[in-house]
Amino acid sequence: MAARGSTSKPAAAAKISDVARAAGVSSATVSRVMNGSGTVSPARAERVLAAASALGYQPFGPARALRQQRTRVWAAIVADIENPFFTAMVRGIEDVARDVGHRLVLCNSDNDVAREAAYIEDAIAERMAGVVIAVASAEGSSLGRLLSSNVPVVTVDRRSARHHAEVDSVLVDNRAGARAATEHLLERGARLVACVTGPRGVSTADERAIGYRDAVRAVKGTEYVVRADFKQGGGYDAVHRMLAGGGRRPDAVFVANNLMTLGALQALRDLGLDVPGAVRLAGFDDAPWTTLIDPPLTVVAQPTYEIGREAARLLVTTPEAQHPRHVVLAPSLVVRASS
Amino acid sequence: MAARGSTSKPAAAAKISDVARAAGVSSATVSRVMNGSGTVSPARAERVLAAASALGYQPFGPARALRQQRTRVWAAIVADIENPFFTAMVRGIEDVARDVGHRLVLCNSDNDVAREAAYIEDAIAERMAGVVIAVASAEGSSLGRLLSSNVPVVTVDRRSARHHAEVDSVLVDNRAGARAATEHLLERGARLVACVTGPRGVSTADERAIGYRDAVRAVKGTEYVVRADFKQGGGYDAVHRMLAGGGRRPDAVFVANNLMTLGALQALRDLGLDVPGAVRLAGFDDAPWTTLIDPPLTVVAQPTYEIGREAARLLVTTPEAQHPRHVVLAPSLVVRASS
């Protein structure tokens, strides 16, 4: 009985023995043909290929993985799939993965350590060929589980508080970037620069706050740091509270990530505060929209694609050395109209 | 010899027989404990858990998949991971996946049929529990391979030219949305509305162009359709050519996706054309930045999260019916200052 439409669904997927029977050869020969290993006469190879094609044969991945004790899959576990920073980084990983014949799957922890832990357990269970991870939290991450497995790991973007000294990493010099942005705001004449950063324990949030402090202390200014959630709504709330209140009002804000900067700008607009006239603004991470919003944003740009590519390269060249490798990339300040 | 750092790497991952030996039970008992199947005395169960924990035991996924002939993994194959439309949709899938105890992995075809084909073969090889796919191309897709396998499939966002009648789908009424946007531009007084849409053969591009035509023909206006690549740069180039040239210049542009709209706006700005004074602009897809750019964008908003959620629901409720299920969701016009 035909199934729906023109494409009929087979009762079950063909297996190697089906192909072998159809081609009149042994399973071993089919395996050799499919993998290009060993030696098979051209005539038989052709028959095998024909049979495989006719049956729509696709080797069963788990059986191969079991037999070979390896997979050709990398996982990228990222903290927020909706943040263009991470998606751009993923492109860098993907390109290397393809070059070395690996597949890349993406896992979104959504900044949730429980979800992250589940993906980490999965990566171990699948004995992934490699994992690139931006940890959800410097403290609570299950990264240790991954490190005590045999799965190659590279951390990116965020430093792991507990495990930094044991794992390869690709990071950006967040402190320097934040300091540069803050110094820039001060040089433009800001008297009180506030900082909206991310959750405590997330290394990017902490390091950017420290860079901010460096700059403020250098001029003996007043520190004003607020924590939010690295999301647009959090940036909005933080800036709204900060500037709607009756206390001393900042005349510049350094916002420590791209999405929060959007929220910050929205809050300033809702409060009727001109940017940069009333409040100067600088963000962290460039994004597709930074030149199009009003005013165009001054940001600390990160080499996102390169971060991914470098991480993947570390995965490819498994270290025989005792010491983990740490790659630190430099961010760059891009000055636009918002400051 | 201790490995680097405090976390020592085991020579090899523990297997079920190791745990069985350590706990003084059979492998079958360990399996029963790990899976909560069968019956095991509390005392033994505890010993097994302790041993498993001590050895850091994690059941080998491929072996389980081989034995059980099933996986608990869904794949989402999307055309462009950098487009927030897809990432928002993925959230909808993820939430359902978690509810039903499945894992979701993301695959980025990057609008490339070859890459898409590779991911499709992978999905078949892994006998994925389900695949949600936004096809790279209505024509060239390897979707047929997937349909003739036993892997449950739902298409989203883009219609498959060849296979639409055989596969579950969740789509948006692109034609109606595009028509609404174009009518809106005309009502605002535009005399010549141009349309920048995506590649021929991508259903969203084609359907949005048709909706545009519907509106233009209704007023007996002139049609002016340009094809680009659904990316920011493509939108820029298309609009730049269109308005820098000496021919008859449009006084409104309907741009058929979110990223191209950013490019279009940039082009208009570079040409010194005021929006909406000289050229009215409307886009397709809402995005986090649409209210923050200057001017805020009039767009056709799509229920992105719901698209993903509905697709996942179709995956969960495998149809016993002969006919595939088609869910069509309604977009809505959001009028802002750009028009």
Place this chain on the structure above:
DNA sequence: ATGAAAGCGCTAACAA
């Protein structure tokens, strides 16, 4: 409640 044993689909030794 527990263990022994078979076997999932594939590949890699080994034999011929």
Place this chain on the structure above:
DNA sequence: TTGTTAGCGCTTTCAT
């Protein structure tokens, strides 16, 4: 060049 065979780690009868 090709086939036979063992076994990867796990789950699931089938006995007990």
